[in-house]
Amino acid sequence: MASARRSYSRASEAERREDLILATLDCIAEDGIKGATVRQIAARAGVTAGLIRHYFTGKDQMLQAAYRAVMDGMTRTAIKAAREDEAPRARLRRFIIANLTPPITDSRTLSLWAAFISHIQTDPSFAAIHRENYLAFLQEVETLLLAFFDERGTALSPKQCRSFAISLNALVDGLWLEGTLAADLFDEHELADSALASVEALLRLTPGELALEK
Amino acid sequence: MASARRSYSRASEAERREDLILATLDCIAEDGIKGATVRQIAARAGVTAGLIRHYFTGKDQMLQAAYRAVMDGMTRTAIKAAREDEAPRARLRRFIIANLTPPITDSRTLSLWAAFISHIQTDPSFAAIHRENYLAFLQEVETLLLAFFDERGTALSPKQCRSFAISLNALVDGLWLEGTLAADLFDEHELADSALASVEALLRLTPGELALEK
DNA sequence: ACGGCAATTATTCAATCGTATAATAACAGC
């Protein structure tokens, strides 16, 4: 009896790791964290379960890599949207809008974010990843704010800049969370428009100063 | 061989259900959702595992009851803080402060909230519970805002009231989330003070109009 | 073309999960 084994093809380490992480995210998005079993992930990636432990120390480490991938993707999408413009005002506006329109306001993205958020409390590794991304996001907001107020000719102390950044970040996060959780309650552009108006108020700008085209 | 069984005492249905729910929350707060197994919960409640299915259809239904208990607790704590005062301005202020001080800004509360949030995407029952609480919270904010602007003598259209409520809620939620996740980054009263100043800006009030004692 | 390294598969294992069922002990009503 000759045993019939699956035929397979070898892949580079980077390629396999990415495949496995992508499969992990697919599983989580579909069934939540409970759907992310080594077997289901492997099946989705087109490999067998044992291979996971060849590329990762264990399932936990792979989940951490997946979390990192999700947060990096979100942060980078928003930052890239801001960087595409030259004028500080437009950059700030685009940054806010990007955080409240797809692909960031997206059911799948929220599912992934939500699945990982609870691990922050339990696992220090996840806490570190969160902290890292939160501070990076805050730093980006501060940079955008400094440039904007500089262009506007308004003085902005570092302390107030940081305070603004924290509030702005909280507002955007909150709108993103509730807006995506209850997507059916909001129109297409309602979230982004609401955010722009709110940020104008938050920064004590004149109405329309940020949102309206000049 | 006479079998020696545990001695036990009977309890009323309401009592047992509450014990089981409290035990569930303890388990979740300690080990996350993965620590909430029927055996661990039963052990913590001082009963055996089988009893859970005598009071609940299954583990899922008990988790839903536990989620409802957490959200009710949070909402009620905030609302009660607001209702203790008579003056609309003080009520609004107290409501905001209550949402950004213990026991709402509390590591345990956040753990519980986070553990459940991911279920909203997967399980419609959890989505319904979330929706219910979100709308109740929003309604409370609108009521507080209407009273406040009425006292102030400022006109406030229903549309703008709702818009304010959504933004205010998002801001408070975001500050609560990040502030509790990274509690070590913020001072004792920094969060609440920051929220009050931000809400003043959000509502286009004069600085100190909400926060300062008269 | 071929030998050897290691990427991948196949299989097994012990642990733990939620649930179902039957035995039993506590308590209420009489």
Next chain:
DNA sequence: GCTGTTATTATACGATTGAATAATTGCCGT
């Protein structure tokens, strides 16, 4: 005090989990 009801325990079951080990197959260097 006895009896019936049922809350509670005890035990068992099948499924599933993450991990460990051994077998094998693809592929690169020569």
